[in-house]
Amino acid sequence: MPLTLYNRLTRRESPFEPLEPGKVRMYCCGVTVYDYCHVGHARAYIVWDMVRRYLMWRGYDVRYVQNFTDIDDKILDRARETNSTMEAVAERFIDEYFVDMDKLNILRADEYPRATHTIDGIKRLIHELENKGYAYASGGDVYYNVRQFADYGKLSGRKLEEMQAGASGRLETAEIEAQKKQDYSDFALWKSAKPGEPAWDSSWGKGRPGWHIECSAMVRDCLGETIDIHCGGSDLTFPHHENEIAQSEAATGKSLANYWMHNAFVTVNGKKMSKSLHNFITIRDLLDGNWSGDLESNPPSPPLVRGGVRMKARSQKRWNRWR
Ligand SMILES: [Zn+2]
Structure with a gap:
């Protein structure tokens, strides 16, 4: 099956044909x-x-x-x-x-x-x-x-x-x-x-x-x-x-x-997660918590906090400030 890609330049899906x-x-x-x-x-x-x-x-x-x-x-x-x-x-x-x-x-x-x-x-x-x-x-x-x-x-x-x-x-x-x-x-x-x-x-x-x-x-x-x-x-x-x-x-x-x-x-309440909006959670904070970078080993139903993400105190503080 040919591989097709969505190309933003042509705004169409087209077959992928590499240069070489x-x-x-x-x-x-x-x-x-x-x-x-x-x-x-x-x-x-x-x-x-x-x-x-x-x-x-x-x-x-x-x-x-x-x-x-x-x-x-x-x-x-x-x-x-x-x-x-x-x-x-x-x-x-x-x-x-x-x-x-x-x-x-x-x-x-x-x-x-x-x-x-x-x-x-x-x-x-x-x-x-x-x-x-x-x-x-x-x-x-x-x-x-x-x-x-x-x-x-x-x-x-x-x-x-x-x-x-x-x-x-x-x-x-x-x-x-x-x-x-x-x-x-x-x-x-x-x-x-x-x-x-x-x-x-x-x-x-x-x-x-x-x-x-x-x-x-x-x-x-x-x-x-x-x-x-x-x-x-x-x-x-x-x-x-x-x-x-x-x-x-x-x-x-x-x-x-x-x-x-x-x-x-990734959006937070409809806004892009970004450093300048202070609505972000670092990868470090996420992985220091209950989450693993390996999908297989994550708990099946992680406890939900706001936004569906477990947050450490530091991220929670930033989050509250932003809200
Ligand atoms: Zn660039």
Whole structure:
């Protein structure tokens, strides 16, 4: 029986045909490493582990790559709060990520690229975009010229006119960015250095990469210009995945991924479980309680607390605060 996949790009189920017979190149957007993973992360990576294992069971030779975002405002904030460094915070939560995922019996990826280890590839990609007229330098930053890419919006279905500025990070950063952009829809590929923050040398001055370009560069470095399956959470469809497509496809003139797959969320009272909403339960808290990462050994009728999940005091406190 042929394998069919739901492809977000075409919005249809279609037979799966890998680029190379018998082989699958798969990339999944990983976590930003500034805290413990919660149940929402568990769900996401169990989904992709299942897809990967199923492909392996079907006989495919699967190469699975998942990144760590190890430079981000949230990591820098955590480093400041704890009197630590970005590197130390990232290193610690990468270790904690593996502890949790191992307990859930999730297969390790073939490769875990990190944004800070991909700076050369990122700079190369930005230069290519600049040379092809898709990017422009402005005040130490470099921006992607969204209106230049005719296919923009093909994954998310959004029209340029409906979009608000996709600025990420701190509010003051967004305001400064807005003054440097040629158009509200443009997004940062390279951000000029701020005092006290990690920065790398470049022809645009000292700075650091934007989030979206990191994944485009890591996909290319680890798997090549076109891959079979790109996956991630459905909240990443826009702007993250849309921007990845714009960057990679403008640079190479080739399709970034032939199949785009997204996992849905764990919701709490209709809202996405997330760190920013403080409505989360960590994997650690769950597995320290009555639950095991191994489905077979869980009690048949676990005692129900609110939301159907047993919570430890720490999670319960967070939960109550959120409610
Ligand atoms: Zn990504």
